[in-house]
Amino acid sequence: MVKTFLEKKQILLISRIVLGGLFIYSSIDKIIDPLAFATIIHHYRLAPPNMINFAAVVIPWIELIAGVFLIFGIRLKASALTINLMLVFFTVVLAITAFRGINVACGCFSTSTAVKSNLVIRIIEDFGMLALGLHVMFFSKK
Numbered sequence: 001m002v003k004t005f006l007e008k009k010q011i012l013l014i015s016r017i018v019l020g021g022l023f024i025y026s027s028i029d030k031i032i033d034p035l036a037f038a039t040i041i042h043h044y045r046l047a048p049p050n051m052i053n054f055a056a057v058v059i060p061w062i063e064l065i066a067g068v069f070l071i072f073g074i075r076l077k078a079s080a081l082t083i084n085l086m087l088v089f090f091t092v093v094l095a096i097t098a099f100r101g102i103n104v105a106c107g108c109f110s111t112s113t114a115v116k117s118n119l120v121i122r123i124i125e126d127f128g129m130l131a132l133g134l135h136v137m138f139f140s141k142k
Contacts, residue, residue: 006139016070016140019132023067023083029111030060040107044097062086070136080137084130091126094119 005011030037038056041047047055062082069079090108097104098119106117108125 003139006135012136012140015132015135016073016076019080019083019129019136020067020070022129023063023070026109027060027063027067029109030056030107031064033111034060036111036113037107040105040111040113043102043104043113044093045100045102046093046096059086076140077137080133080140084133084137087126087130087133091123091130094123094126098123 034053034056037060038052041052041055042049063086066079066082066086069075070083094106103116104119105113105115106119106122108117108122
């Protein structure tokens, strides 16, 4: 019964729109201001300095493209897999940063460094988005 519910096109569409929309929204500030996003990446103290600018430019475009593909139903399994892999990566980075006691603005949905993020809440949000991504990846027909 649960499987039948999860296979419904309308339920899959909701998961696709919510997750795709979140990834599109999260990419906009970073695409507009890659320097601010690079600063946020630097504050995590995990990436080698020579990779920070590359990551600050590439990651938001991957988020945008995967989100658009998800919403429009283009290569659903591949775009869901891309988003899921990013979410796992982001969750690991947040967990390592929280464990190290570093208080950062996560850069998840904004490039503003004015407000530091509650990393535990962000990890929980990532798990919620991962559930949507896994739903699309395993239950979509495309």
